[in-house]
Amino acid sequence: MxxxxxxxxxxxxxxxxxxxxxxxxxxxxxxxxxxxxxxxxxxxxxxxxxxxxxxxxxxTKEHVLLEIEAREEKLIAEELTRFLAEPHDLRDSLAETIRSIAAMETRLGRHLFKDLLSVHFSPTRPLTDEWRAHPVIGLVAGMIRDANRSGEAETMIDPYHSAVFFLFGLYGLLAITTGAAVLRDTVIRDYLDSTLRSLQPR
Missing domain, CATH: 1.10.10.60 (Homeodomain-like)
Structure with missing residues (x-):
């Protein structure tokens, strides 16, 4: 056997x-x-x-963060996969992505959450195409691709690049609004609105 x-x-x-x-x-x-x-x-x-x-x-200490990042990304991807098992429009799908990522702060605490967000912008992180294998990026790219196909959105660039731009912008906003719930709600709502406007069919 x-x-x-x-x-x-x-x-x-x-x-x-x-x-x-x-x-x-x-x-x-x-x-x-x-x-x-x-x-x-x-x-x-x-x-x-x-x-x-x-x-x-x-x-190195950063290797710990990279493994925590991989573990959290797996958890978020599982949550999003369950959410996407039912049909949703692009706004609801991106909003759920934001909610799932922001929930890390409750699980990990403020210090670790900020460290985890900062590792995305670390100058020592290898610059490769590994991002294409990240499950959350893949799921967000799929949301954008599906919205393109349905006519709900339009982008002239690779949906993977759109997903990376969206997520990196989100990480940055979450990092600077850690511990400021009211400000975060406003900033993230505006960010979601501007993202959707940028993807509207021409």
């Missing part, structure tokens, strides 16, 4: 468990203090590992 899909055993199982403990401990420390002020000693103590073990799993 094939072992495909079987749970890891032995050394691999222990490695994954250690990785999970280190990530969970780092996430809690980042939530409390933010990445810049995170105490590595507190992280390794909470995870019950040596300092070298932390660096084996996460060569």
């Amino acid at each position: 094939s072992d495909l899909g079987a749970a890891p055993k032995g050394r691999e199982a222990r490695r994954r468990e250690t990785h999970r403990r280190v990530l969970d401990a780092a996430t809690e420390e980042y939530r409390a203090r933010g990445m810049a002020d995170a105490d590595l000693g507190a992280i390794i103590a909470a995870a019950g590992v040596a300092r070298g073990t932390f660096y084996f799993h996460f060569p």
Whole structure:
């Protein structure tokens, strides 16, 4: 019989468990203090590992953020996929995207949320076409593509580029309005309106 899909055993199982403990401990420390002020000693103590073990799993503090980003993106993509199982117009779909991303602040706390948003603009992040594989970008691109096909929207550029522009603008607005709920509501509403106007059929 094939072992495909079987749970890891032995050394691999222990490695994954250690990785999970280190990530969970780092996430809690980042939530409390933010990445810049995170105490590595507190992280390794909470995870019950040596300092070298932390660096084996996460060569830099930013690598922790990248993994948290991937985990959060997966969660958001799952929520959006469930939402999109029923038909929605472009406004409702983009509004749900905004709501799902903004909800990270409640899950992660203000410090970690701002760090996570800032990693999108990090000068040390590799510049590749990896964004095309990001599930949330793909879903937003699909929303725009479907709106194009139905005549609800019109864009002369690749829907993936439209999705990246929309999401990067959103990340920036969420970062500068963290902790300012009333201002955020106004700014994000205006941003959604302007995005939809820019996509209106000519």
